Amino acid sequence: MEEKLVTLAHGAGGKQTAELIDSIFKSNFKSKNLTADDAAILNPPIGKMAFTTDGFIVSPFKFPGGNIGKLSICGTVNDLSCMGAKPMYLTVAFVIEEGFPLKDLEEIAQAMAKTADEAGVEIVAGDTKVAGKGQVDGVFITTTGVGQIMEGVDLSGAKAKDGDAIITTGDIGRHGCAILLSRDSYGLTADVKSDCAPLWNTIKSVLDTTKDIHVIRDATRGGVGTVLYEIAEQSQVGIHLDYAAIPVDDAVKGVCGMLGLDPLYLACEGTMVIFAPNDKAQAIVKTLNKGKYSKKAAIIGHVTNDMIAHVVVKTEIGTETLLPAPSGELLPRIC
Amino acid sequence: MLSKDIEKAKSIIMNYDGPPIKIMEVCGTHTHEIFKLGIRNILPNNINLISGPGCPVCVTPTEFIDEAIYLALEKNITICTFGDLIRVPGTSSSLGDARSKGANIQMVYSPLDSVEYAINHPEQQVVFLSVGFETTTPASCIAVRNAKNIELKNFSILGANKTMYQAYLALKDAADAYIYPGHVCTMTGMSELYKLRDEENVSGAVTGFSASEILSSLAYIISETQKNKPFVANLYPRVVTEEGLIKAKTLVENTMESCDSIWRGLGIIEKSGMKLKKEYIDYDARAKYDIPKIVGKPNKGCKCGEVLRGDIKPFECPLFSKGCTPEHPIGACMVSNEGACSAYYKYGENLWKKN
Structure with a gap:
């Protein structure tokens, strides 16, 4: 036919x-x-x-x-x-x-x-x-x-504060990685599915836990790294990440290792970044870990008053280094 | 929890309080990893780590870019190239600029992709920009041999392949010891490095690219330097053998021969280049297209040369972050991810300086 x-x-x-x-x-x-x-x-x-x-x-x-x-x-x-x-x-x-x-x-x-x-x-x-x-x-x-x-909610990228904990609602970089693999331009295959998901129920569960949240942002184009730089700039704060605490799927890690990419700069379509006061962070993660799309939620870093507008990473050898700021070489047409 | 190896190496490095030591990491991938791991931020003041010329894009001279632009714009030839080269400035413009004027510039990941491109586009003449060290040269040789085997008439290479040994000689006084490039040594084996030690008193260690390998090589060099006797060690034995990759070396010997070569910042180094042998001359773009002699004029303010020789740190160049940035590079060291200037810029070396 x-x-x-x-x-x-x-x-x-x-x-x-x-x-x-x-x-x-x-x-x-x-x-x-x-x-x-x-x-x-x-x-x-x-x-x-x-x-x-x-x-x-x-x-x-x-x-x-x-x-x-x-x-x-x-x-x-x-x-x-x-x-x-x-x-x-x-x-x-x-x-x-x-x-x-x-x-x-x-x-x-x-x-x-x-x-x-x-x-x-x-x-x-x-x-x-x-x-x-x-x-x-x-x-x-x-x-x-x-x-x-929602009543009582007041969120903005300019509201991150010294002492805030930074949470991702899931593992990062899967959408960007899945698109990259499905273009087949590198001759690589790996079992990576896009994280693409509607997150209202996820976010609602967080806001039902506490309304004391400063920033929520969708880590789409440019990934979590770009979002963190945007917020560091908008709120005029420094961001410190613990690289080992960032949830990344093993296959995504493997692909990134081979191509020299950082999962922090790969797009997510079902993962948010949340900034909230440190004393609320554990409760938020506990709620998220019960959710359909946020089982891997984790605290990945915190906000400080030094290194303003920069993102600093704690490396695998216990040193600190700057996360290179995003530049124009990201994959086109991913969303 | 850090492994014992890493803890031990870190402690040797951080607690060093002897006379000043200058260590050059030759390879651009090492430069990048050292920044990514934040190793520079734990070095005591008496250890000076300088970034050497081991980034193929960074040592590619201005005139090579000019030649490629000439082919693309004047001769209407399709240029296939690794992506990094597209943004390297020539005398007056880059290949990216040429593309916006209508030149056909194709980005490839391997020389073999450019042969494939030539096969699929018989109506075009295709030139591959063959840059790189011992690690990439064999792939260029395979591309040329494959093209010759099928009598491909629309493919050739513009060569700027380089070998490291002569560069080590040219730079032998730049540092007290060298972190040798693990991948190049995988190809060459260890004999050249023994020769440097025995004939020139040049010391160094071959190492890999993981955190523990890089830290261990630094700790090893620091400990050995204090004995005041030239040394060489292979700290990457899981990959690097004494004799190197014989098959790849033979392939290159049978396809190319040595020639003088221009290095950005270092000038002409005798016998530091590789060009196609006579029997492959039909695949040498310089012979095929009668390219006029071009003298490149790099930007006068650009200090890439001093950076590559380790004479200055990138932020001591007057253009660094003032006009020359990864988004708008003036010098080649700001273009490639492996370039020293780009690494210093991206990892904010000037932010961390203690004084």
């Missing part, structure tokens, strides 16, 4: 467009608020609201541990979660390349529906465009999200 492909007619707004939307998107996105009109009519959040948008162009669109659909939901859900906001509504916009297989699009839509469902967020509006062959690579997705900020 011949494979069914997306054609320019699917994007022309006529009958084929309606068919594509009905068969692929509506059949998967089952929110009661999903609109057939020009805009969704919704109840507003109570109190403060968080609002964010993100574009996804990952290559390849399918990778061990997920695909661009799952990633596009996790990305926006996690951006909202980082601000202490319960994700409520999402919109999704597709730009699809002419000739993209319908069954792949179906797989992407299924992953989106499943992930949105897990995160407790509704997809309420969408848009579909088809671009000519070669004008985009496969499929690009943009998601926009609204969330309701």
Whole structure:
């Protein structure tokens, strides 16, 4: 049987467009608020609201541990979660390349529906465009999200303080490593799955434990190392890491060793960095260790008033050295 | 918990209180690892660790980049190269600049990838930039031999391959002892180093790249230097043998011959280079394309030469972090991850200075 492909007619707004939307998107996105009109009519959040948008162009669109659909939901859900906001509504916009297989699009839509469902967020509006062959690579997705900020939560990258403990919610660098391996440009194979996951429930469990948290940030592009440098700069503090305490999967370690990469600079899509007062840190880690996506959570370092705007690492031989600051040589098109 | 080896080596290093010792780590990978492990931050003041010329990108002279840019822009030739070289400044621009002017510059991980590229693009003429020491030269030889075997007509190499022995001789007064490059010695074996010890009174230790190997070699050198007698030790015996890799050495001997070579900062060193033998001359880009004689002019303020000879520390160069940074390198030592300037910059050596 011949494979069914997306054609320019699917994007022309006529009958084929309606068919594509009905068969692929509506059949998967089952929110009661999903609109057939020009805009969704919704109840507003109570109190403060968080609002964010993100574009996804990952290559390849399918990778061990997920695909661009799952990633596009996790990305926006996690951006909202980082601000202490319960994700409520999402919109999704597709730009699809002419000739993209319908069954792949179906797989992407299924992953989106499943992930949105897990995160407790509704997809309420969408848009579909088809671009000519070669004008985009496969499929690009943009998601926009609204969330309701939990009461009593006040998070910002500028709020890290001397004495804070630094926690990662899981092992680091798996997404970047999985994408790198799936590009096959190094002739390496290893069993590494992307950590791509929706983290609202993870973050909620932390905020239910204590609201006394200063910073939560998603360690996506640039990885944990880049995030730490951003926060050290934003909060004007020094960061000291204990290299041996940072959770890294053995296969990721092996790949990094071979290619001369530091897992601290590989992207995560299901791992956050949390800054909280030291006396709350153990309770937070204990909560996280019970969670579905945060079993490997650990305290990886602390904040000081020296070495302002720098990240210092305690090495395997007990010395201290600077973590080299991020520079422009990171892998392109990872999210 | 640190292992006993590491504790013991650290204690020898940190407690050294004898006369000043200058130690040169020749290899760029050692330079990088020493920074990454924070070893410089535990050295007492009387141990001066200097970074030597063992980074192929750093010793590549300006005119080599100029030649490659000439081929790419004037002769419309596809250049295949290791990634680091793309950003090294030539006299007036880099290969990266040439790429933005339309030159076809392909990044490869191995010389064999560039042969593959030439096979797949028969409409293009392809030149591989063959830089490196004993460790990378055999792969260039295999690439040329493979190309000749299939009579590939659109592939050649622009050679700047170098051998370390003559560089050791040129630098023999730069330090009291040397940490020899473990990977180069894997190829060459130990005989050259015995010769240096016996004929030139040059001391040193071959070592690997783990924390315990690097620390042990430092501790060993510190202890031996105090005996005032030239020494050589192989502290990397799990990899380095007395005779080296004979198969690789024979391959190179049968494909290339020695020639004079220009080292950035060190000038021309006699018989320190390798070029293709006559029977492979069709694969030598200099012979094939009649490249005019180019005299490179490095940036006048750049002190890469003094850095490579160990005469100054990178932060003593007036351009260091003022105009010359890893993002915008002026000198080659700031380009490569293994370059001394790049390592000093990235690991914030000036932040740690106690005084």
